[in-house]
Amino acid sequence: MNNIEIECRFLEIDKEALVKKLIKLGAKDEGEVMLEETIIYDSECKWRDEQRFVRLRKKGEHVKLTYKERNADLKFGTHELELGVSDYNLAQILFEKIGLVAYRHQQKKRHTLKLNGVTFDIDTWPKIPTYVELEGESEEALKNAAELVGLDWSKANFKDAKWVIENVYKIPVGTLRWFTFDRLE
Numbered sequence: 001m002n003n004i005e006i007e008c009r010f011l012e013i014d015k016e017a018l019v020k021k022l023i024k025l026g027a028k029d030e031g032e033v034m035l036e037e038t039i040i041y042d043s044e045c046k047w048r049d050e051q052r053f054v055r056l057r058k059k060g061e062h063v064k065l066t067y068k069e070r071n072a073d074l075k076f077g078t079h080e081l082e083l084g085v086s087d088y089n090l091a092q093i094l095f096e097k098i099g100l101v102a103y104r105h106q107q108k109k110r111h112t113l114k115l116n117g118v119t120f121d122i123d124t125w126p127k128i129p130t131y132v133e134l135e136g137e138s139e140e141a142l143k144n145a146a147e148l149v150g151l152d153w154s155k156a157n158f159k160d161a162k163w164v165i166e167n168v169y170k171i172p173v174g175t176l177r178w179f180t181f182d183r184l185e
Contacts, residue, residue: 005080007135008142008156015122015130021149027115033059039104040095056091063088106179118145126181128169
């Protein structure tokens with residue numbers, strides 16, 4: 001696999017101030033949407049412990065299927081393969097038929113802005129403060145983008161969302177079946 005997602009997070013940000021600053025700097029505002037996601041593991045849930053999963057994501061009318069695998073050798077990155085699919089529900093049925101498990105259903109609100117080749121995804125999950133995820137081509141691009149908007153690079157978090165939710169905010173999302181705005185179980 002050669003698709004590496006290079007990203008970092010800055011926790012507990014002031015969303016309104018960050019959006020204003022990005023727009024003032026000329027960022028392209030792609031708006032805010034609700035993301036509906038299903039996290040899929042192998043039938044024995046070994047993938048969960050191996051830090052890999054399949055994610056089915058619905059963003060408006062668009063559906064994407066992503067395979068993610070965390071690699072300990074990568075400080076910033078995750079191996080990621082992504083493709084479009086036409087039907088969210090049919091894809092879930094397909095995975096069940098081949099023995100994979102639609103383990104967790106989750107939601108988050110995401111406001112996306114793009115500036116100088118870096119994507120700023122401002123994520124609001126249930127029960128935790130809003131944070132921003134920066135994604136770009138290199139560590140240097142992320143560092144420059146963070147500094148441009150006044151984010152302290154020494155506070156960058158290079159762990160994935162699951163790690164942040166579990167270890168910083170003490171919500172055991174990895175064992176939850178529902179992590180949505182109206183259901184937490």
